Amino acid sequence: MGLDFTAIDFETANGFRGSPCAVGLSKVRGGVVVEEAAWLMRPPENHDRFDRHNVRIHGIRPEQVAGLPRFGELFPEIGAFIGGDVLAAHNAAFDLGVIRSGLEVSGLPGPAYDYVCTVMLSRRCYSLVSNSLPYAAEEAGVPLVNHHDAAEDARACAGILIDIAARNGAASIAELYLSLGLSISRQPAFDPLRDPLSKASLSALEALAGGVDAATPVRAYQPGWPEEGANPLPNALAEAGHPLFGQTVVFTGELAIPRPEAKSRSAELGARPESRVTARTTVLVVGDGFVAADLRSGRLTGKARRVLELHERGQQIEVISEGEFLQMVGGHVASAAIT
Numbered sequence: 083m084g085l086d087f088t089a090i091d092f093e094t095a096n097g098f099r100g101s102p103c104a105v106g107l108s109k110v111r112g113g114v115v116v117e118e119a120a121w122l123m124r125p126p127e128n129h130d131r132f133d134r135h136n137v138r139i140h141g142i143r144p145e146q147v148a149g150l151p152r153f154g155e156l157f158p159e160i161g162a163f164i165g166g167d168v169l170a171a172h173n174a175a176f177d178l179g180v181i182r183s184g185l186e187v188s189g190l191p192g193p194a195y196d197y198v199c200t201v202m203l204s205r206r207c208y209s210l211v212s213n214s215l216p217y218a219a220e221e222a223g224v225p226l227v228n229h230h231d232a233a234e235d236a237r238a239c240a241g242i243l244i245d246i247a248a249r250n251g252a253a254s255i256a257e258l259y260l261s262l263g264l265s266i267s268r269q270p271a272f273d274p275l276r277d278p279l280s281k282a283s284l285s286a287l288e289a290l291a292g293g294v295d296a297a298t299p300v301r302a303y304q305p306g307w308p309e310e311g312a313n314p315l316p317n318a319l320a321e322a323g324h325p326l327f328g329q330t331v332v333f334t335g336e337l338a339i340p341r342p343e344a345k346s347r348s349a350e351l352g353a354r355p356e357s358r359v360t361a362r363t364t365v366l367v368v369g370d371g372f373v374a375a376d377l378r379s380g381r382l383t384g385k386a387r388r389v390l391e392l393h394e395r396g397q398q399i400e401v402i403s404e405g406e407f408l409q410m411v412g413g414h415v416a417s418a419a420i421t
Contacts, residue, residue, distance in 0.1 A: 085113040085247050085254055087198070088167040089240035091232045092180040093140040094125070096133040098286045099176060099412060100183030101125035102153050103132070103142050106232030107163055108240040113247065115240055119163050120233035124152045126188045128290055139405075140230040154188030157181075161193065168255050168266065172215045172239045174199035175324055176409040178269045179282060186283040191273035196266050198255060200242045201325045205400065206262055207246045211393045212377055212401050218242050267323035282412045310357045311342025313349075320352030326410055327352035330362045334385035335369035337404050347411040359388045364399055367407045377401060 093104040103125055109117040124130055124147045132144045171177035174197045185192040204213040208221050215238055219226040224241030228234050243255075252258035259266055279287070320327055331353045333341050344367065345355035359366065366389045368376075377390070386401055393399050 084111065085244065085252070086111050086167065087170050087240075087243065087255055088164050089170045089236045089243065090164070090177050091171065091235035091239060092177050093142060093230060093232050094136060094180065095142075095144075096125075096129070096131050096136055097408075098129055098183070099179045099282050099409075100187045100286060101129045101131075102180050102184050103147055104140065104232040105160060106234070106236035107160070108233075108236045109163070109167070110240050110244065113244050115237065117163075118233060118237065119160075120236075121156055121160070122147050122150055123156050124148070124150050126153055126184055129187055129286065140232075152188070153184045154190050157185060157188075157190065164195075169195050169197040170200060170239055170243050171197065172200045172218070172235070172242070173325060173406065173409055174201075174267070175412075179280070179412060182269065182272065182280050183283045183286070186272070186274040186279050187286065189274055191275075192269075192271060194271040195269045197269060198243070198259070198266060199323070199325055200239050200246070202264075202323070203246050203258075203262075204242065205325075205398075206264075207249060209398070210400065211390060214402065214406060215239070215242075216375075222246070265323065267321070309341060311340070311345060313355045313357060314346055315349065316352050316354045317350050318352070320350065322352070324351050324410070326365070329353045329364045331355050331365045331367060332357065332359050332363050332385060333367045333369070334383045335372065335404075337367075337369040339408075344407070344411075348407075351411060359385050359392070361392070361397065363389070363392070363397075366399065366401045367404055368401055369404045372401075372403045 087110050089108040091106045092102045095101040095103045102123060104122050106120040108115050137143055178195065178197055182192060201213050204218040210217050210221060215235060216226055216229055219238040219242060222242045222245035224238045226234060226238045247258050250258055250261050252261055326348055331348045333344055337344055348355050366385060368383060368386055389399050389401055
């Protein structure tokens with residue numbers, strides 16, 4: 083078996099991961115991209131509100147998808163393109179979650195998928211201050227001009243995995259994971275009419291039934307000096323394949339959710355939250371609208387500057403935006419709707 087897989091990237095209409103409005107896919111055979119596909123779509127019914135935050139990121143507006151098939155109607159074509167391939171995604175917990183939640187709220191079953199996360203592989207195989215897609219793609223020598231274009235992001239993800247396999251002398255994903263001492267993750271098959279719903283879908287449907295917009299937080303952000311709160315212990319039973327599992331996480335800047343909540347969410351997924359940057363820190367989550375490009379522009383908090391210093395000294399530590407963090411934990415950033 084050669085280096086065969088399909089890379090996938092979703093864009094969503096709002097903070098609920100079950101609101102896909104675009105998908106890009108790149109099929110790889112023998113370490114070469116041989117076929118690509120991309121679709122715009124309407125998100126599932128009742129979850130199709132477009133938030134300003136999301137539109138600002140990917141540029142897709144509601145009028146562009148008006149009248150197009152919904153995700154549930156398109157998924158047979160998407161699934162046929164994937165076939166039985168291992169899926170690769172940059173922050174795979176999010177993209178696999180999109181498939182699950184999108185199908186669950188559409189009332190449709192989903193197949194099982196083996197999947198790999200190029201964020202986790204980037205952490206293992208590169209030494210970057212940020213493992214966001216633009217930085218990892220640059221390290222892999224993959225062009226990425228229009229970040230958040232689903233087709234281009236999927237192509238970049240494919241290129242990153244191809245590069246990492248080559249650096250490790252691996253001829254297949256199985257061989258790569260064996261050489262790194264990792265296990266390929268698996269999302270099991272599910273049927274929302276029979277199986278328990280995922281936490282994200284359950285929360286969205288409960289909010290909908292209660293007349294609350296699932297993409298808007300119940301508790302608004304309160305300005306002022308951030309309350310750090312307690313540092314809960316990591317959940318030892320969390321999924322070892324999650325990109326936050328085993329990480330030591332520190333938060334800085336103004337977040338859209340309270341820091342105690344952010345710490346609790348990260349601990350649930352196996353991370354160890356702490357209140358200051360130390361030699362143990364492996365991930366710094368930055369609020370204030372931070373994006374990876376800010377690492378080069380210098381728009382950084384004191385904690386972020388400290389991280390850059392530690393990284394230059396050889397400490398394995400990275401900086402991510404709050405948006406990336408919320409994707410990992412299944413949360414969202416508050417935003418007004420596009421009308």
